[in-house]
């Protein structure tokens with residue numbers, strides 16, 4: 001034991017000397033779609049979509065474009081309309097609504113981050129946070145500085161928006177639209193609120209759909225155009241099979257003037273995952289993406305930036321819920337009932353909804369799955385469950401399955417439940433599940449494990465497999481129920497997630513304590 005500890009310490013102290021000089025795609029093997037990427041000083045930021053998960057619009061940070069960590073969420077609670085749908089307290093729910101194709105940028109003169117996104121086809125919501133003097137700190141923001149507050153809503157949909165602050169950042173622009181690309185100019189009030197002052201059509205595509213617009217300025221061109229078009233990326237093979245072609249995203253430069261394209265792959269069942277490639281500028285002023293030897297999108301490239309600055313890389317991890325705040329890797333299914341959960345050397349989940357439908361139950365806590373193959377293990381104390389309560393570890397999406405406990409007056413049996421389904425399109429519940437297998441009864445602690453293979457299978461009929469298992473000692477695991485085949489459909493947009501839930505079918509009052517979550521590659 002002592003020997004192992006000292007070897008670990010030795011490796012750790014050496015690690016700054018063996019920094020990787022390679023960028024490997026995908027740079028994050030987790031669902032982070034609709035990305036918007038930008039740089040402040042030596043720091044890169046990345047914003048992505050979360051639909052009805054809350055908090056929403058996670059912000060990631062990197063110093064080299066290859067290693068990314070989660071730092072905050074721009075939308076701490078979904079303040080959209082109708083509120084009851086986002087709170088999961090009405091029959092109308094917000095599945096596949098909420099946050100998609102939004103945008104995040106930093107305004108240096110007021111040291112403020114702004115996020116904005118069109119929600120539910122009608123209005124554009126705006127949140128902002130102070131930057132902790134990021135402009136003078138190479139873009140770094142002290143963690144305690146993040147403090148997102150809502151700004152007045154703009155009563156217009158900036159569809160697939162790209163926010164842009166000009167050099168003189170009193171001028172704010174939003175480029176947006178689908179095929180008809182429009183430019184909105186916003187004014188910034190003394191208190192930081194944004195308001196539209198001008199709006200103009202700047203480009204119409206007659207032959208192809210254009211969306212996910214972003215705006216960058218080189219050589220002092222006018223934001224109002226005129227614009228001409230050139231295709232940068234069109235069905236470039238790789239770097240993964242059955243994951244579509246890299247698309248959408250954005251471009252970003254380094255401090256020394258080199259450029260990179262960050263796009264994403266449709267890597268279902270895992271969702272949409274980001275890939276990076278270098279970009280060069282031709283003498284004609286147009287960029288080209290650098291391909292690998294086979295003329296494809298590289299699986300690897302030289303690292304964009306050599307740095308000794310470290311991040312807490314997204315991926316395998318253990319969370320013992322020790323702090324006073326949930327880590328930024330966690331998101332609830334819809335807004336939680338904050339009166340029904342607590343952190344107390346573990347995560348206490350009190351039942352928050354009386355329902356027979358997991359999709360209607362509040363306070364299911366979710367975590368992105370790391371690919372290509374991983375397992376998520378929740379260690380849970382189930383001693384304070386009440387008659388009728390259902391709790392467990394769920395493989396969460398519109399076609400879901402779980403391993404959990406069904407509590408009765410007398411006992412709590414381990415069950416594996418599949419066939420929890422939403423209807424594609426209306427996202428109403430068509431099936432609340434079928435008990436596929438029943439295991440022994442449990443009284444105190446239980447380890448519930450989901451092992452998921454999210455190797456991309458997009459566009460195929462391959463159902464990637466998921467195995468559910470449990471343990472009463474944390475070491476020996478027993479499989480329960482049939483393997484579950486995941487859906488590769490894109491229509492729910494978000495990929496599969498690991499989740500933990502606790503809901504009542506009879507009456508509130510019960511609780512579970514989640515003592516840890518471990519996500520490991522297998």
Ligand SMILES: *[C@@H]1O[C@H](CO)[C@@H](O)[C@H](O)[C@H]1NC(C)=O
Nearest residue numbers: 083084087089335336337338
């Ligand atoms: C939704 O939840 C928020 C935050 O808990 C609360 O302030 C608001 O009153 C709720 N609204 C509805 C309609 O449920």
Ligand SMILES: *[C@@H]1O[C@H](CO)[C@@H](O)[C@H](O)[C@H]1NC(C)=O
Nearest residue numbers: 021258302303304305306307
């Ligand atoms: C990073 O360091 C390696 C090894 O010294 C070097 O080959 C490479 O060019 C450097 N890359 C950048 C972007 O500076």
